[in-house]
Amino acid sequence: MLRKDIQSSVTIFMALSFTMIAALLLTIVESCRTAGERYFWQVAADASMESLFSQYHRTLWENYRILGLQYRTDGDLSEEFYDFTEPYRTAHNLFPGNLKEENIQLSEHLHITEDTCFEEEVLEYMKYGLMDSLIHFAGSQHNEADISKEMQTIFKRTGETKEIRELQKKYSLDSNDLKMVENAIFNVDAAAKNAAACHHDCWSSLASESPYSFYSQKDDFTDSLNSIDSAVREFSSAADNLAIKVQELRDDFESRKAALSSEGIAAIEAEISEYENYVSGNGTVRAEIEAMPSQSENLRREADRVENDVIEFEEWLEEAMESCDDDDDDSDYDFSYEITAFYNSAAGDWNSFPLISYNGNVSKINNTNKQILDQISGFVEGNLLSMVLPKNQETPSKTKINVGNPHFTTDSTANPVEIAIMGEYALKYFNYYHQGVPSKEALPPSGNTNLEIEYLIGGEESDYENLSEFVTKLVTLREGLNLIYLYTDTAKRNEAKAFVTSFLCVTANPALISVFTFFVLGIWALAQSIKDVKTLLSNGKVPVFHDSESWSMDIGDLLDFGSSRNIEADNNSKKGLSYRDYLRTFLLGQGILDQSLINKRMLSRMEKNIQSAGKDPETSFSIEDCLYALRIDIQADTRHVMYDNGFIPLVYGSNPNKDYSFNLSTYYKYKNDTH
Numbered sequence: 001m002l003r004k005d006i007q008s009s010v011t012i013f014m015a016l017s018f019t020m021i022a023a024l025l026l027t028i029v030e031s032c033r034t035a036g037e038r039y040f041w042q043v044a045a046d047a048s049m050e051s052l053f054s055q056y057h058r059t060l061w062e063n064y065r066i067l068g069l070q071y072r073t074d075g076d077l078s079e080e081f082y083d084f085t086e087p088y089r090t091a092h093n094l095f096p097g098n099l100k101e102e103n104i105q106l107s108e109h110l111h112i113t114e115d116t117c118f119e120e121e122v123l124e125y126m127k128y129g130l131m132d133s134l135i136h137f138a139g140s141q142h143n144e145a146d147i148s149k150e151m152q153t154i155f156k157r158t159g160e161t162k163e164i165r166e167l168q169k170k171y172s173l174d175s176n177d178l179k180m181v182e183n184a185i186f187n188v189d190a191a192a193k194n195a196a197a198c199h200h201d202c203w204s205s206l207a208s209e210s211p212y213s214f215y216s217q218k219d220d221f222t223d224s225l226n227s228i229d230s231a232v233r234e235f236s237s238a239a240d241n242l243a244i245k246v247q248e249l250r251d252d253f254e255s256r257k258a259a260l261s262s263e264g265i266a267a268i269e270a271e272i273s274e275y276e277n278y279v280s281g282n283g284t285v286r287a288e289i290e291a292m293p294s295q296s297e298n299l300r301r302e303a304d305r306v307e308n309d310v311i312e313f314e315e316w317l318e319e320a321m322e323s324c325d326d327d328d329d330d331s332d333y334d335f336s337y338e339i340t341a342f343y344n345s346a347a348g349d350w351n352s353f354p355l356i357s358y359n360g361n362v363s364k365i366n367n368t369n370k371q372i373l374d375q376i377s378g379f380v381e382g383n384l385l386s387m388v389l390p391k392n393q394e395t396p397s398k399t400k401i402n403v404g405n406p407h408f409t410t411d412s413t414a415n416p417v418e419i420a421i422m423g424e425y426a427l428k429y430f431n432y433y434h435q436g437v438p439s440k441e442a443l444p445p446s447g448n449t450n451l452e453i454e455y456l457i458g459g460e461e462s463d464y465e466n467l468s469e470f471v472t473k474l475v476t477l478r479e480g481l482n483l484i485y486l487y488t489d490t491a492k493r494n495e496a497k498a499f500v501t502s503f504l505c506v507t508a509n510p511a512l513i514s515v516f517t518f519f520v521l522g523i524w525a526l527a528q529s530i531k532d533v534k535t536l537l538s539n540g541k542v543p544v545f546h547d548s549e550s551w552s553m554d555i556g557d558l559l560d561f562g563s564s565r566n567i568e569a570d571n572n573s574k575k576g577l578s579y580r581d582y583l584r585t586f587l588l589g590q591g592i593l594d595q596s597l598i599n600k601r602m603l604s605r606m607e608k609n610i611q612s613a614g615k616d617p618e619t620s621f622s623i624e625d626c627l628y629a630l631r632i633d634i635q636a637d638t639r640h641v642m643y644d645n646g647f648i649p650l651v652y653g654s655n656p657n658k659d660y661s662f663n664l665s666t667y668y669k670y671k672n673d674t675h
Contacts, residue, residue, distance in 0.1 A: 020501075030640055037095040038662060041636045043668035044088035048249035049632060051084040052077070053668050057626060059610050059618070063446040064429050065125045067114045067670040072612045078104045078319035092518055097638035103209060107665070113408040117628040118599050122425050125669050132307040132582030140178050150273060160384060160500070163259045164268060177242045178278065178515055179370065182363045188289055189358040191231045195224035195296075196355050202303075206347040209339055211310050218307050219645060225296040228356060232292050239279075239286055246275045264480070267487035271518045278511040285360045295356050306350050313342050361506035372562035373523045378528065385468045387565055388534040392434055395464035402455050410626070412595035416588070419595050423587035426456055426598070432583055435469060435539050446609045456601045457586050471533055474582060478529035478542070486521045495555050495641020503559065508567040520555075531567050536579040538569040543576030549576070557620070629669035637661050 056067045071077050083102045089099055112118050198221040205214035253268055260268070317335060379387065389395065414422060429444045432453035443449065454466035457473075488493045500516040507513060531553050532542040543550055553568040561567055577585070591598055608621040639659025 002437060033094050033641060037097055037638060038664070039521065040093075040095045041088070041097060041099075041634070041662075042664055042666070043084055045632065045634055045664055046668075048081050048084035048088075049343040049630070049666045050656060051669045052081050053627075053630070053670070055381040056670075057621075058628065060606065060623075063444075063609065064197075066112065066121055066340075067120070068623070068628065069630075070621070070626050072625065074106050074109075077106060077109075077627075077630070087552060094641060096641060098634050102108055103635040103637075104629065108629075108667075109627055110669075111622050112436075112602055112626045113410050113465070114628075116411050116413055117604060118327045119412055119414055119418075119595075120671050121628065122422060126421050126425055132429070133314060135136050140186070160260050160264050161477050161483075163476045164264060164483065165478045166256075176374075177238070177245055178275075178512070179365055180238040181235070181242055181282070183514065184231065184238045185285070185289070185358070186362055186364070187231040187375060188228065188235055188292070189362045191224065191227040192292070192356045192358050195221065195228055195299075198224045199350075199353065199355055201352050203347055205345050206310075206350055208305075209343040209630040211314050215307070218303055221303060222300060225299055225356075228296050229293050231567045232289055232401055233316075235289050236286075239282060241663055242275075243279050246272070246279050247610050249531060250276070256620050259453070261484075263484045263488065267484050270487060273515045274511065274518055278515050282295075282507075288357065288360065292356050295354070299356070301352060302353055305351075306346055306611070307581070311319045313346075339621050355508050363505060363509055363512055365505050366503060372559050373504070374392065375519070375571040376523050376527055376558065376562045380472065380475060380479075380526070383468075384471050384530070385464070387567065388471055388537055389540045390473075390534070390569065393435060395538070396451060396467050398464040401450060401463070401608065402459075402461045402601075403604045403608075404459060406600040406605050407512075408600045409595060410599045410603060411601055412591075414591070414595050415593060419591035420588050422591060422595065422598070426453060426587055426602060427580065427584060430456065430583075430602070432575050433537065433579065446613055448605075448609050448613055450605075451586070452605050453583050455605065456598050457583070457590050459597070459601060460640045470583075470586070471537075472588065474533045474536065475529045477582075478532045479526050481545055482525035482528045482532075483522060485551075486525055489548070491548070492524075492551075493517065493521065496524060499555050518556075523558060524553065524555055527558055527561055531570060534567060535573050536582065538571070539579075540569060540571065540573040541576040542573060629667070631665060633663060633665050635661050637665050 037536050051067050053067075055069060057070045060068050060070075078101060082099070082104055085099055112121070130411055198217065202214055202217040202221050205211075205217050219579050249272055253272060256264055317339065320335060320338075386395070429446070430452035431438075431446075431448050431450060432445050434442055438449070440447075444452075451463040451466050454463070454470045458466040458469040460466045462467055486496070497513060497517045498512055499520055504520065505512065505516050528546070528551065534541055550573065552573070587598070603623055607621065610618050610621045610623075612619075638661070
């Protein structure tokens, strides 16, 4: 009996031990299965997300190498994601979980037009799409870092030339105010000479004993003195105005020095100094001229005195002659002696007046040639485009095809090197000006023929406006660079001085010649810059700084150019920067100022092209509907398999009832290193 009890206890112990071991093993297995199921559904979510994003917009990729998932609503995304999970939901395995469409939540999504998504995607592609070769710039090969530094250096000149031109424009740093002073001096001299002529006419009337003629001539003489006073006031006003502007120019120049290079500072300093020398040199001239009104006042008093003497004598003479008529004894007396004696004395008295005269140098400005040169200065404000387009080149359309200020919220965090890469992307996938009709190979993948790069830089609504604005920017840049070169080239300055003395101004005033020389240098630099831009638009090249060999604008052609507005490209220019190089430089410069705005304009052009280009344009396409990144949260329903009898229904092909749920998240971004 005792043995049987012992055997039973062993059996019970073994049974209990087996149960506990089995429970432990099943718990471990269930734990592993649960972890595996979570991984299974994570893989399902990630794979479904990748399948969802594989439906990127094909035209957007083919034309611009941009990946974007176009969709209409969040419900569409949830539905498509749910469909892609179908193979995982219907699989028969140890993972009996299930996913309902209402348990799919879109917690975060980024569009191409938001944040820095577009920029990230372009830079990601450009690592593989372009940077396998060096960039050709100015006829040489450069990497992106070197070209960024070189283009920044050139673009800084754009800011400098803008400052120089602002100095010239704001304070009229040409010869307009100077011309007013010289004209005023000329008028003073002319008025003084006219007064001397009127004075002589009065003397002649006195010498010829003609009182009534004298009265008339004396009025003319008084008027001539008034003209002197008016001319002096005109001179004082012009001299004051010039002195004020020169001082303002000096003050403004001092405040702008930080934005100028040493060459630019030296150039402007030289020009301002000549104006200051001219103003200070007019000190003695001004003293002489402004003393004239007091002289004219004395002359008026003296003239009035002589006139009164003549009137009194004529009244005496008339009374004396009437008295003789009443007295028969003296009826033959003719008073000739008295008349002759008086008028000889009066003429001598009149002739003793100290007349007003200007003893300084009177300059004569050739106003016709001056006006022609002034016209060249105004070309920048006019229709430059018609002047620089090559012959037979079609004028761009004035149709409004661009958005002036795209409303996208895209941003930029690019550094200068990355901005240079963004510029290379733009040059590869967007069109720009070509001389003649561009070949298919010269066009970007989209085949678009609009002036898109010029739009990225200028932001105007039509091709005509964008090319016009870019041409003006090029002319302004070239003008400043050319001006600096001319200021530092002694031979060119001598040519300009010879031009002044031959065609513009006759004067013995060396300061005036110097001032006009600088004026002509500015006009010459502008004319060469217009020729430079026409050369660029004719597929030529223009160096950053000219030298004596590359300078092609003859100073003798300035007057013809100002009259005809016609200028020829330099067909022999083969060294320097091409039109594409200047576009690249301005893209970098504008990007440093505001790359996010350029990014917005690129997105706008992409959208416009897909809406209207190709055999089957997508008129309803909106780039704002294209996803770049997405996060989806899911809640999967499941139950334990190794507990209770859950394993039995699973064997027979049915899912056990829900026992618990777990949450997962999947995130996808087109940028490779964030998958």
